[in-house]
Amino acid sequence: MATEGPCNMPKPGVFDFGNKAKQDARKETARQNHVARLSSLSSSKASSQGKHGADEKAQESKNILVSSEDGITKITFNRPAKKNAISLQMYFDIMLALKNASTDNSVITVFTVLLRRISVMCHHPWSRRTGDYYSSGNDLKNSINDAGEIQDIAISAKRLREFVDCFIDFPKPLVAVVNGPAVGIAVTLLGLFDAVYASDRCNVSYSIHPSRSDLGSLLFLYVSKDNGLRQEAAEMLLFGKKLTAREAWAQGLVTEVFPESTFETEVWTRLKTYAKLPPNAMRVSKELIRKHEKQKLHTVNAEECAAIRERLPIEEYTNALRNFLSRKAKL
Numbered sequence: 475m476a477t478e479g480p481c482n483m484p485k486p487g488v489f490d491f492g493n494k495a496k497q498d499a500r501k502e503t504a505r506q507n508h509v510a511r512l513s514s515l516s517s518s519k520a521s522s523q524g525k526h527g528a529d530e531k532a533q534e535s536k537n538i539l540v541s542s543e544d545g546i547t548k549i550t551f552n553r554p555a556k557k558n559a560i561s562l563q564m565y566f567d568i569m570l571a572l573k574n575a576s577t578d579n580s581v582i583t584v585f586t587v588l589l590r591r592i593s594v595m596c597h598h599p600w601s602r603r604t605g606d607y608y609s610s611g612n613d614l615k616n617s618i619n620d621a622g623e624i625q626d627i628a629i630s631a632k633r634l635r636e637f638v639d640c641f642i643d644f645p646k647p648l649v650a651v652v653n654g655p656a657v658g659i660a661v662t663l664l665g666l667f668d669a670v671y672a673s674d675r676c677n678v679s680y681s682i683h684p685s686r687s688d689l690g691s692l693l694f695l696y697v698s699k700d701n702g703l704r705q706e707a708a709e710m711l712l713f714g715k716k717l718t719a720r721e722a723w724a725q726g727l728v729t730e731v732f733p734e735s736t737f738e739t740e741v742w743t744r745l746k747t748y749a750k751l752p753p754n755a756m757r758v759s760k761e762l763i764r765k766h767e768k769q770k771l772h773t774v775n776a777e778e779c780a781a782i783r784e785r786l787p788i789e790e791y792t793n794a795l796r797n798f799l800s801r802k803a804k805l
């Protein structure tokens with residue numbers, strides 16, 4: 475049986491587990507391609523990191539834009555057609571952007587989404603509004619290979635651990651400007667920022683269907699703390715309860731909520747002021763503030779990724795993916 479080249483056989487439905495035995499060879503090739511893809515992304519990351527010095531120009535990337543101005547390095551999600559779902563390439567682009575930002579001349583690093591301009595029938599020729607979503611979380615197609623099979627949870631879990639570690643260890647002030655709903659890992663990461671500014675049109679949710687492969691322990695650590703909010707945190711993580719920006723603020727996941735109409739102006743004015751503060755003092759201060767919890771975060775991250783690798787209920791996960799991909803289920 476051919477194991478390379480285009481597949482002219484009728485394609486089995488996504489996750490159609492019947493009659494797959496004949497396709498073992500092709501599946502193995504697809505698996506190897508997937509691993510090779512992950513490895514090549516990983517090694518291109520390493521080689522680009524070698525090339526990028528502290529002051530070199532920002533990386534070029536379609537779905538993750540990086541720019542630096544007024545002491546602020548901006549890392550911008552730019553995949554609006556997919557609600558800013560984070561593809562494999564984007565994970566690596568973000569890691570590279572963080573690595574570069576940690577040594578560039580900027581004072582603060584900010585995550586945000588690209589603003590889209592839409593034409594509206596009103597006094598102003600253009601009205602500005604944010605893209606739909608801050609991010610819809612992990613791209614659910616990341617763990618599917620060319621043959622439509624669930625693939626390589628182990629390698630993904632390892633990479634995921636490295637990815638989250640980049641946020642835990644980031645040395646400069648890290649700010650999220652959340653001007654749209656956030657889902658899944660995009661919410662988990664919020665707990666690792668030094669400030670999270672949200673517009674009142676944003677909500678956060680953890681995903682109601684089990685396609686979430688992030689098990690939420692990192693986030694629980696943050697939002698539950700000792701502040702008596704353990705049940706509320708568990709409700710979001712276990713049952714996928716969607717929180718408004720204000721509810722997320724009450725849980726300590728958002729620093730401040732702004733009205734959508736003034737969000738951009740207020741937030742960026744503030745950030746530009748912060749970026750004029752003494753950078754070294756901020757770095758040292760961040761190091762001291764985070765020092766004691768860092769080890770705990772690394773431990774929880776490692777445990778979570780090990781649980782993803784060893785204990786993820788594959789059947790529930792594949793069913794949920796199948797339902798999403800066949801448009802039967804959404805958040």
Ligand SMILES: CCCCCCCCCCC/C=C/C(=O)SCCNC(=O)CCNC(=O)[C@H](O)C(C)(C)COP(=O)(O)OP(=O)(O)OC[C@H]1O[C@@H](n2cnc3c(N)ncnc32)[C@H](O)[C@@H]1OP(=O)(O)O
Binds near residue numbers: 562611631680681803
């Ligand atoms: C360093 C390497 C690391 C390796 C990484 C391995 C990964 C490990 C796992 C990490 C743990 C993370 C967990 C999570 O983040 S779980 C959360 C995943 N997200 C979701 O479950 C959300 C799914 N999306 C939805 O429910 C809806 O799309 C949504 C409610 C967000 C919006 O609905 P709406 O009706 O407004 O829009 P559409 O559904 O029509 O979406 C428009 C297009 O966007 C595509 N889309 C949206 N979200 C995703 C997604 N998360 N993954 C993939 N694609 C997504 C959607 O399919 C539409 O595309 P088409 O127009 O082509 O159909």
